[in-house]
Amino acid sequence: MRNLVKLGVVTVVAAGVCAVAGVASAAEPIKIGAFLSATGPASFLGEPEKKTLEMYVAKLNKDGGVLGRKVELVVYDDGGAGDKASTFAKRLIESDKVDLIIGGSTTGTTMAAIPLIERAQIPFISLAGAVVIVEPVKKWVFKTPHTDRMAAEKVFSDMKKKGISKIALISEDAGFGKSGHDQSVAVVKNYGIEIVADEVYSPKDPDVTAQLTKIKNAPGVQAVFNFGFGQGPAIVTKNYKQLSMPMPLYQSHGVASKDYIRLAGEASEGVRLPAAGLVVPDQLAATDPQKPVVTAFKKEYEAAFKSDVSTFAGHAYDGLQIALVAIARAGSVDKAKVRDEIEKTSGYVGTGGLVSMSPTDHMGLSPAAFHMVEIRKGDWVLSD
Amino acid sequence: MFAAFLQYLFSGLTSGAIYALAGLGFAIIYNSSQVINFAQGEFIMIGGMSSATLVASGVPMPLAISLAMLISMAAGIALEKFAIEPARNSDVVTIIIITIGASIFMRGAAQLIWDKEFHSLPAFSGESPIAVMGATLMPQSLWVFAVSGVVIVALWWFFNRTMFGKAMLGTSHNRLAAQLVGVGVKKVLLASFALSALLGAVGGIVVTPITFTNYEAGIMLGLKGFSAAVLGGLGNGGGAIVGGLIVGIAEALASGYLSSAYKDAIAFVIILFVLFFMPNGLFGKRGTDRV
Amino acid sequence: MLAIIIASAPLGFSNTYFYDVGVNAMFNAIVCVGLNLLIGYAGQISLGHAGFFALGAYGSAILTVTYGVPPIVAMLLSAAVVGLLAFVVGRPILKLKGHYLAMATLGIGIIIHIVLKTESKITGGPDGMSLDNFSMLGFTIMGDRMWYWVSGVLLVLTVWLALNLIDSPVGRALRAVHGSEVGAEVVGVDTSSYKVLVFVVSAVFASIVGSLFAHKNGFITPDIGSFFHSVELVTMVVLGGMASIFGALIGAVILTLLPQILAAVEQYEAMILGAIMMGTMIFMPKGLLPSIVSSVKRLGGGR
Known part of the structure; x- marks a missing residue:
């Protein structure tokens, strides 16, 4: 409610500014819809995404909007449930008549909405990780985050560099971890690495020392890779230290937030993970094109x-920017034109990396988008 | 091999003690009102969240813990006064739905009052693991065991040695008879909710350094606590403790020797089997139907 | 009368989103009418019906997508399997009483949910799986309007079936079971057979709706089989009114619409939903419909 009011105030102010300036005051606002998992098990993703969208839309309207039109944002919370996501997607399309949809914090909610979106022919930018969203390419569906396959590949190539050939996998049995697990198993052979132990935990398990003990006793394990987000990886990390397991611990990009370090405490020392430049803006080379973008976003x-x-939060920022640039280039909110322009996105510098899409690649991030970081003294240190 | 087994056991005991503490709250309320309070997990969450956020904002730990217990008790009393008491004479199912509504309400309130992030408390006595014959245990787990033990003894004393406790037990056996001998049923109900909320808070506080907490933490703890209480036999405090430990150890051994993906399922299969053969749980009273 | 309401409701629908919500409400209503036979009439609680719903949905999805079985056959086959499963587990489980029964059904629902989540090679795991439209004899159900009429007809059929069942000897036996199980047994009612029968019937209802839901949405995730969904279904029944076919229907419609209406108030949604649930049950302990009916009667009597 508070946000609605705030949004309302911003809209009114923006309208006032437009009216005074005499610019396109009669123009209808551009409507952007979003369904996000702001509550539920994936609120870890949905909450920062929602905040980011709201903040930047308000900022945009203060600066005059796009094409001389204000932008109106309609956000629904799907609680992480696929069936709710599909109902809200329908609501955005049919009832709110939005011009473009951002969202689906998780792969499940995204996939649940895709049949509707393809039928309604409306441009859609997903904020979820799995490869299946853009492979095979679906005409109206795009995504901004790195795929879980890219994360796995980054980790495996780092392991290969260190001469590691036998690893253990421990993953969460909910969407993010399960999908990451399956992708890891699919690509691991390309790196000459063998998974000798494969364990699973539930996101709310209070203790995973049983699974870790099993890994510890599996012969020849040289490193452990954990795929999950939320409190699970922090508990894995703490239990890992408790059992004083000697091999290096790798985490996925799912923990690339300070919360993880805060929760896991000292146990997180030495953990390696793939992360976007966003977490280490100061350490990026001065020549890195991402540096100014991520520094500014982090600060704001x-x-x-x-x-x-x-x-x-960065995924949502990228999604919104790509959409707005495409709308500006299309010169209207004509759905087909906007879709074509999103597909033509090229050289966009986002928080996730450089984005260049094509008719065969609706994500457009190169593997270079990931950096390997290590946790030292409670902070991220770039290490690749 | 033995070291591994011992580690599984420790893992199971740690989880099990947490489930047991959650289960105790169900047992107390059931004892005095035959009500299953599905908002019990939320008391645990409130205890954990308020102590964690208070400590984070600079309040000394002992004060934060006492405040958290008071806050949770206040929530328990409010729930009883405004939602359970007015519906005292309704069907059991009706009251279950009220407590489910209450749990949704409390989760909604928690995400407004605090936030949606995870919070933690520093461990009470450090984070150096204790080694026992090749396996390790965190000091905080010992705290959980100790607190469960103290709680069980304290409850036994309360229900068997104090007048008020005996009155509460009496009410559960026969409401009308208790009323006739002058036990205030309303007071007993109120006390049982206050007590189980307090217990929930204590549980939430001691487990937060291990499991962390957020506004939804009560869901899983509530579910496991309910399972523990039913497995042990409803209304039996000791049963809830044993039930919780069995569930925790079953999960740990299942992930150690069978499949970690199916450990929760295995725990539920065990509960189902126990119920098939002992329809009132392990230590439940034989039910007799009134005709 | 129900038919008239269903037929006239679309007059107020300005776009297909409303049809979609309408279809969801009616799907829930069908499950709840079935579940109410169990809860309201036979007095047996189940916290596991979302499991049966999900099995129906996944049965249809796996059979049609992976094995190319025609949707109608897949739906009936899934329903038969679910019915059989309910029959097998129903016998030992329904011997349990009260909260123990709640625990057992909860356990079964959760086990089904875990299996659906874990066997990702067959079910797609937590990321879900997609499936095609429902087609039969060269005719395809597509679009929200068509689904609306199909589910409307099914709902009327379900209500008619349920009303007949209640008035039959089976229904009387069920109510006897609810009133006093021992008493019913003494007068020669085979209570456990009746309980199992109604358990199977309600599970089959849930399974069929699950199949239809899967085809309508075109994509399903294991969440539809979660414990929350089971609780939601029971809440619909109790809120609307136990032992009242139309009560269950109203409960289903209200609890389907509420989250849609409350979505506008964002972070207050959970608090308001919880408060409404508590308030309704405190002031109308018998559920919405029976309480309203009795107060109307009282007013009538006072005149």
Whole structure:
């Protein structure tokens, strides 16, 4: 409610500015819809995404909007449930008549909405990780985050560099971890690495030492890779230290937020993970094109919400920017034109990396988008 | 091999003690009102969240813990006063839905009052693991065992040695008879909710350093606590403890020797089997139907 | 009368989103009418019906997508399997009483959910799986309007079936079971057979709706079989009114619409939903419909 009011005030102010300036005051606002998992098990993703969208749309309207039109944002919370996501997607399309949809914080909610979106022919930018969203390519569906396959590949190539050939996998049995697990199993052979132990935990398990003990006793394990987000990986990390397991621990990009370090405490020392440049803006080379973008975004986000920025917030930022640029280039909100322009996105510098899409690639991130970081003294250190 | 087994056992005991503490709250309320309070997990969450956020904002730990217990008790009393008491004479199912509504309400309130992030408390006595014959245990797990033990003894004393506790037990056996001998049923109900909320808070506080907490933490703890209480036999505090430990150990051994993906399922299969053969749980009273 | 309401409701629908919500409400209503036979009439609680719903949905999805079985056959086959499963587990489980029964059904629902989540090679895991439209004899159900009429007809059929069942000797036996199981047994009612029968019937209802739901949405995730969904279904029944066919229907419609209406108030949604649930049950302990009916009667009597 508070946000609605705030949004309303912003809209009114923006309208007033437009009216005074005499620019396109009669123009209808551009409507962007979003369904996100702001509550439920995936609120870790959905909450920062929602905050980011709201903040940047308000900012945009203050600066005059796009094409001389204000932008109106309609956000629904799907609680992480696929059936709710599909109903809200329908609501956005049919009832709110939005021009473009951002969202689906999780792969499940995204996939649940895709049949509707393809039928309704409306441009859609997903914020979820799995490869299946853009492979095979679906005409109206795009996505901004790195895929879980890219994360797995980054980790495996780092392991290969270190001469590791036998690893253990421990993953969460909910969407993110399960999908990451399956992708890891699919690509691991390309790196000459063998998975000799494969364990699973539930996101709310209080203790995973049983699974870790099994891994510890599996012969020849040289490194452990954990795929999950939320409190699970922090518990894995703490239990890992408790059992004083000697081999290196790798995490996925799912933990690339300061919360993880805060929860796992000292146990997180030495953990390696793939992460976007966003978590280490200061350490990026001065020549890195991403540097100014991520530095600015981090600063704005942290000033607005007094909490550490996470990669997930960055996905929403990228999605919104790609959409707005495409709308500006299309010169209208004609759905087919906007779709074509999103597909033509080229050289966009986002928080996730450089994005160049094509008719065969609706994500457009190169593997270079990931950096390997290591946790030292409670902070991220770039290490690749 | 033995070291591995011992580690599985420790893992199971840690989880099990947490489930047991959650289960105790169900047992107390059931004892005095035959009500299953599906908002019990939320008391645990409130205890964990308020102590964690208070400590984070600079309040000394002992004060934060006492405040958290008071806050949770206040929530328990409010729930009883405004939602359970007015519906006292309704069907059991009706009251179940009220408590489910209450749990949704409390989760909604928690995400407004606090936030949706995970919070933690520093471990009470450090984070150096204790080694026992090749396996390790965190000091905080010992705290959980100790607190469960103290709680069980304290409850036994309360229900068997104090007048008020005996009155509460009496009410559960026969409401009308208790009323006739002058036990205030309303007071007993109120006390049982306050007590189980307090217990929930204690549980939430001691487990937060291990499991962390957020506004939804109560769901899983509530579910496991309910399972523990039913497995042990409803209304039996000791049964809830044994039930919780069995569930926890079954999960740990299942992930150690069978399949970690199916450990929760295996725990439920065990509960189902126990119920098939002992329809009132392990230590439940034989039910007799009134005709 | 129900038919008239269903037929006239679309007059107020300005776009297909409303049809979609309408279809969801009616799907829930069918499950709830079935579940109410169990809860309201036979007095047996189940916290596992979402499991049966999900089995129907996944049965249809796997049979049609992986094995190319025609949708109608897949739906009936899934329903038969679910019915059989309910029959097998029903016998030992329904011997349990009260909260123990709640625990056992909860356990079964959760086990089904875990299997659907874990066997990702067959079910797609937590990311879900997609499936095609429902087609039969060269005729395809597509679009929200068509689904609306199909589910409307099914709902009327279900209500008619349920009303007949209640008035039959089976229904009387069930109510006897609810009133006093021992008493019913003394007068020669085979209570456990009746309980199992109604358990199977309600599970089959849930399974068929699950199949249809899967075809309508075109994509399903294991969440539809979660414990929350089971609780939601029971809440619909109790809120609307136990032992009242139309009560269950109203409960289903209200609890389907509420989250849609409350979506506008964002972070207050959970608090308001919880407060409404508590308030309704405190002031109308018998559920919405029976309480309203009795107060109307009282007013009538006072005149």
